[in-house]
Structure formats: structure tokens, C-alpha cells
Amino acid sequence: MSISASPSVLNSTETRPVVLGSTSRYRRELMERLRIPFSVAAPDVDETPATGESPRDLALRLALAKAKAVAAQHPESVVIGSDQVADLAGVPLGKPGEHARAVQQLRQMRGQTVVFQTALAVVCLATGFEAVDLAAVRVVFRDLSDNEIESYLQAEKPYDCAGSAKSEGLGIALLESIDNDDPTALIGLPLIRTARLLRQAGVKLL
Secondary structure (H helix, E strand, O other), X not given: OEEEEXXXXXXXXXXXXXXXXXXXXXXXXXXXXXXXXXXXOOOOOOOOXXXXXXXXXXXXXXXXXXXXXXXXXXXXXXEEEEEEEXXXXXXXXXXXXXXXXXXXXXHHXXXXXXXXXXXXXXXXXXXXXXXXXXXXXEEEEOOOOHHHHHHHHHHHOOOOOHHHOOOOOHHHXXXXXXXXXXXOHHHOOOHHHHHHHHXXXXXXXX
């Protein structure tokens, strides 16, 4: 479900450049599935949560901030921003960055239901288009042993993944179930929603 959207849509046959405002290799690989030309730009955004900010609001704010930051440098382009925050009972879990933090996160999540809040924003300054959307993915983790956690981390080293969960790899063995309506959302970019917002922005996909 769309959270918000500008009524301004590109009413032209002109094809605008598409820019993915992310240096994540996972999002780049997902974007390649759409088979449209795009470039990649790094957003310069402070990802520190605001005091009292929920994981959902944090993901939405950062996705839009990333899209706007890149759009400021590419005003004629259609820019995609995205952010993912693991939500453990209202507590945000970001990218662990290193091994000890990943162990801590996975110990917190074992046997728990975690909602991966995957937010998406599409912005085009030239047309005034701005829209955001959110895919909330409910994931139930198995009651993992310390040995299982260590084996997984040694195999995958998922230190650049929110909540240390790399579901497209061995991380799938950590889980009991996944519940969502956009199958690539857990990897980092909900492609059904991305395609929808790109179409609304005037980008031809088919």
C-alpha cells in the first residue's frame, strides 16, 4: 500500500534516466531484474535514528532522504531510494558491521518474530514526482543455537545486512517462516512496489 504520493506524473514519452540511490550490491542485483538502464549513486545521508523514532518511520524517512539527496545531484532523473530496518518489538536493528554485533543481534532474534521494514522512495525533481511505500516482512526465526549462529556467520559474513539476515543465502536456514506480499523485499528492494512507482513516475518497463 502506498504511504504517500505526489499527484505529479511524467506525462511525456521522453525516457528519463533512472538512478538507484544506493551502493548496495544486493539492491543493484535486484534492479538488474527489471532490465532497464540505470546508474548508481551513493546517497550522503546520516542514518542515525531520531530519539523515539520507530523502525518503520526510520526506514521511511531514510528511504526518502536518500532519494532526495541523490535527486539533488541528478534533478532530471528518476531516483530510487530504499532503506531497511529490522524491527524487533519496536527496537531497530541495523547493519551489524562486525562479527560480535552480528552474534548479539542473532541471539536477540532467535525464537522471535522480526518485522523487516523495507521502505522505498521514488523522486524526480524535474517533474515534481515524489512517492514512498513500505513493505513490512514478518519473519519468524528458529530457536537458534550458538553453534548455528557461529556457523552461519562464518559462512555468510552478513555484516552489511540489516539484522544480520541474508535470506538469499544460508540465512534462509535460520528461519521458520516469512510472510510478505513482495518477494524481494527481504533482500532489500521490493521490486513489485519499485515497478509500480517507476511506472507512476513515467518509466516504461515493458
